[in-house]
Amino acid sequence: MTATPQERPLLAAQGLSKRYGRQLGCRDVSFELHAGEVLAIVGESGSGKTTLLQLLSCQLEPDAGRVCYCGRDGVMRDLAEVGEAQRRFLFRTDWGYVHQDPALGLRMSVSAGGNVGERLMAVGARHYGHIRRTAAEWLDRVEIDRARIDDAPRTYSGGMRQRLQIARNLVTQPRLIFMDEPTGGLDASVQARLLDLLRGLVCELGLAALIVTHDLAVARLLSHRIMVMKGGEVIEHGLTDQVLDDPREAYTQLLVSSILPA
Amino acid sequence: MSAVLELRNAGKTFTMHLQGGLRLPVVAGVDFSVEAGQCVVLAGPSGAGKSSILKMIFGNYRCDSGQILVRQHGTTTDVARAQPRQILGLRQTVMGYVSQFLRAVPRVAALDVVAEPLVAAPESRALARVQAAELLHRLAIPERLWQVPPVTFSGGEQQRVNIARGFLAERPLLLLDEPTASLDAANRSTVVELIADKKRRGAAIVAIVHDDEVRRAIADIVVDVTSFAPAA
Numbered sequence: 429m430t431a432t433p434q435e436r437p438l439l440a441a442q443g444l445s446k447r448y449g450r451q452l453g454c455r456d457v458s459f460e461l462h463a464g465e466v467l468a469i470v471g472e473s474g475s476g477k478t479t480l481l482q483l484l485s486c487q488l489e490p491d492a493g494r495v496c497y498c499g500r501d502g503v504m505r506d507l508a509e510v511g512e513a514q515r516r517f518l519f520r521t522d523w524g525y526v527h528q529d530p531a532l533g534l535r536m537s538v539s540a541g542g543n544v545g546e547r548l549m550a551v552g553a554r555h556y557g558h559i560r561r562t563a564a565e566w567l568d569r570v571e572i573d574r575a576r577i578d579d580a581p582r583t584y585s586g587g588m589r590q591r592l593q594i595a596r597n598l599v600t601q602p603r604l605i606f607m608d609e610p611t612g613g614l615d616a617s618v619q620a621r622l623l624d625l626l627r628g629l630v631c632e633l634g635l636a637a638l639i640v641t642h643d644l645a646v647a648r649l650l651s652h653r654i655m656v657m658k659g660g661e662v663i664e665h666g667l668t669d670q671v672l673d674d675p676r677e678a679y680t681q682l683l684v685s686s687i688l689p690a
Numbered sequence: 691m692s693a694v695l696e697l698r699n700a701g702k703t704f705t706m707h708l709q710g711g712l713r714l715p716v717v718a719g720v721d722f723s724v725e726a727g728q729c730v731v732l733a734g735p736s737g738a739g740k741s742s743i744l745k746m747i748f749g750n751y752r753c754d755s756g757q758i759l760v761r762q763h764g765t766t767t768d769v770a771r772a773q774p775r776q777i778l779g780l781r782q783t784v785m786g787y788v789s790q791f792l793r794a795v796p797r798v799a800a801l802d803v804v805a806e807p808l809v810a811a812p813e814s815r816a817l818a819r820v821q822a823a824e825l826l827h828r829l830a831i832p833e834r835l836w837q838v839p840p841v842t843f844s845g846g847e848q849q850r851v852n853i854a855r856g857f858l859a860e861r862p863l864l865l866l867d868e869p870t871a872s873l874d875a876a877n878r879s880t881v882v883e884l885i886a887d888k889k890r891r892g893a894a895i896v897a898i899v900h901d902d903e904v905r906r907a908i909a910d911i912v913v914d915v916t917s918f919a920p921a922a
Contacts, residue, residue, distance in 0.1 A: 462775065624797045649795065653774050667749060667774040674751045678707030685708060 436498055438463045438604060438636050443493035444483050452660040453479035456493070459655065459665065463603065464634045468647035468668065470683070471657035477640040478608055480657070484638060485525060485606045486515050500603075520550045524597030524605035528612045530589035534581045534596065540567065541577040543596050551600050566595040570625060587618035591625065598629065605630075607639045611646055623649055644687055648672055656680045692761055693723035694863050694894035695747065700756035700770065701920070702739075702746055715920030716742045720756065722913045726862065729885065729895040729908045734915035740898045741790075743915065744865045746770075747896065748787045749777035760784060762862060787865040788856035792848040794841045801826065801836040804854040818858075825854040829880060846872045857884050864888060866897040870904050882907045 437460035446453035454476035461467055469477045482488040484495055486507055495507045500522065507515060519525070527533040534543050544563040545553075553559050564574050570591040572584075581589050590610065597605060610626065611619045627650055630637055641647055647654055647668060654671045656664040656679065664677045675681045700720040706712040717739040724730045732740040745751040746769070747758055753770035760767050762784045767776055781787075786807070794803065801822050808818035826836060829850040835843070840851045849872050856864070866885075870878045878901070885908045888895060899905045905912070 465775075620796045624795065627795075652778055667777055669750050670752060670774075673745070674704075676705075676752070681707050 435462065436502075436504060437461055438465075438498050439484070439638075440496045440504070441484060441493065442496070444480065444490050444495065445492040446479055446483055446488060446490050452476070454483070454657070454660040457662055458493075459662075461604075461636055461638065463636055465653065466630055466635075466637045466639065466651045467653045467655065468651035469638065469640045469655050469657060470642065470644060470647050472642060472683075475657040476660040477642075477657055479660075481606055481608055481638060481640050485523065486519075497604075520547065521600050522603050524600075524602040526590075526593055526597055526605065526607040526610050528609040530581065530586070530593045533593040534589065536582045537580050539578045539580055540572065540584075540592055543581065543592060544599050547596055547599050562599065563595075566599050567592075569629070570595045571621070585618075587614055587622060590614065590622055594622075594626070594629070598633065598635075601633070602635070604636045604638070607637060609641055610639065611641070611643065626650060644672060644683065656683070693725050693759075694761055695896065696723040696757075696759040696761075697721060697743075697747070698757040698759070700743075700746060700753050700758055702742060702751060702754050703920070717915070717918040718755075718920035720918045722911075724863075724894040724896055724911075726892045726894050727889050728910045729889055729897060730911045730913055731905050731909040732896065732898050732915050733905075733912050738915040739918065740915050741867055743918075744787070744867050744896060744898065748781070748785060748865055750787075760863060784861060785863045785865065786856050786859060786861035788853055788867060788869050790849075790867045790871065792840060792852040792855075794839065794843075794848065796839060796841060798839055799837045800831065800840045800843070800851050803840060803851055804858055807855060807859045821858055822854065825858055826851070828884075829854055830877060846874070846877070849873060850877060853881060853884070857888070860891065860893075862893055864893050864895045866895065866899075868898050868900065870899060870901055878904060 439461040442458050444457040445455050457480055469480060471477050479488065483490050496504050497507055498504045525533065541560060541563040544566050545559040548559050548562060564577055567574055567577060572588055572591055581592055584592065611622055614622060623646060639650060651668045653666065654668045655662050656671065658679045664671055664680045671680060672684055675684050697720045701718040702716045704714040704716060706714065720743060722730060732743060734740055742751055746753045749769050756770065758769040760769060760780055767780060769777060801819060804822035804826060805818040808821065831847060831850055840848050843851065853869055870881050873881065882904055885895065897908060
């Protein structure tokens with residue numbers, strides 16, 4: 429990660445708000461994310477984390493505020509104004525989205541190789557041998573045995589499915605990846621392996637990432653910065669180790685003090 | 691010449707919201723500076739705020755008042771007011787911190803734990819590993835342990851891995867929190883040598899050491915932290 433403060437951010441959110449009828453989703457969220465930066469969004473269920481992630485990734489339209497993204501051409505654009513086709517293209521190429529439930533991010537009855545290859549074909553890859561080779565390389569990187577390349581993910585374990593979903597997302601070399609509770613629902617040893625893998629990949633590829641999690645250990649391990657959400661608002665935002673070791677807000681102190689020692 | 695690190699009237703108070711907003715002043719009016727090639731040792735009894743001062747300099751704890759100025763290549767950053775990105779930038783190139791305990795990550799080999807600060811820098815991974823190996827060797831970590839994650843290591847071994855990690859990259863400012871606490875005499879003198887090497891190469895060092903012999907060997911200035919006790 430580079431640290432020149434004057435350089436342009438990759439993604440900028442300004443005053444994002446969303447209501448579901450009378451229910452508040454999130455209110456007045458603003459921040460910037462730079463290339464190679466990992467930002468964790470933490471808070472308990474219902475605090476607005478997932479709403480925010482969906483607003484940022486254009487899956488939900490905000491009531492107020494905007495999201496700007498800096499394309500590969502270096503131009504910063506308001507995503508509400510770029511048009512559906514271009515947003516879809518962004519989603520297929522420059523962005524990745526890792527769902528908590530791998531079944532939402534994978535095609536469960538298509539082979540593992542096909543799942544990875546499909547993203548490549550969406551960006552114009554046509555040579556079968558090349559696609560298969562790249563898919564196999566990605567299975568290696570996420571520690572899935574190449575011998576399983578022709579098997580469908582419904583025959584995979586939960587941890588393998590999640591690793592396959594990550595491979596499918598990263599194969600097009602995105603610059604930004606959204607993750608919604610990527611380690612939720614996995615048991616501890618599987619979780620540790622996945623975290624280690626993510627940590628290595630994010631660092632190696634210089635990826636920017638927005639990670640929604642309720643697990644502060646995940647945030648500590650993966651993120652540079654943390655945003656703490658409560659009741660739809662960001663109540664504390666700062667350097668990850670600073671927020672966790674010297675929490676300022678009452679709610680953050682409660683979250684940090686609620687961690688069970690291993 | 692201007693100091694690499696200068697604290698001006700720095701202070702810190704914890705507010706414990708879960709204890710009814712109890713305010714715990716830790717330090718106040720912290721004033722000292724460190725030049726290149728100099729080692730300042732923070733002295734004082736346990737609980738006087740020595741580790742808190744190191745954490746404030748590293749940006750791990752917030753600084754509520756005053757300034758913490760870090761100077762490098764003609765630019766000055768006030769850690770007390772810097773953006774997270776600026777602090778991360780300083781940690782990548784300017785500040786190194788050796789904590790009392792290694793925060794070991796499961797599944798990462800000792801050699802890679804040590805090499806990590808260099809891998810993040812532009813140097814190649816292979817070179818980082820070679821340098822990490824040299825340091826581990828010097829700190830008497832047996833080679834058969836290099837590929838093992840340090841989670842299972844003894845306290846002294848973990849501390850030496852932590853020291854190797856902190857000393858590998860050339861950082862102009864090094865913060866050491868009891869680097870020799872659980873080491874035997876031979877390893878203690880190795881760490882004293884490493885610190886002397888760093889000083890010769892121009893690093894500014896702030897250290898907490900309880901061992902009188904080590905303190906005599908490395909300290910250029912001793913700062914008494916009890917003089918920064920907040921008025922009750």
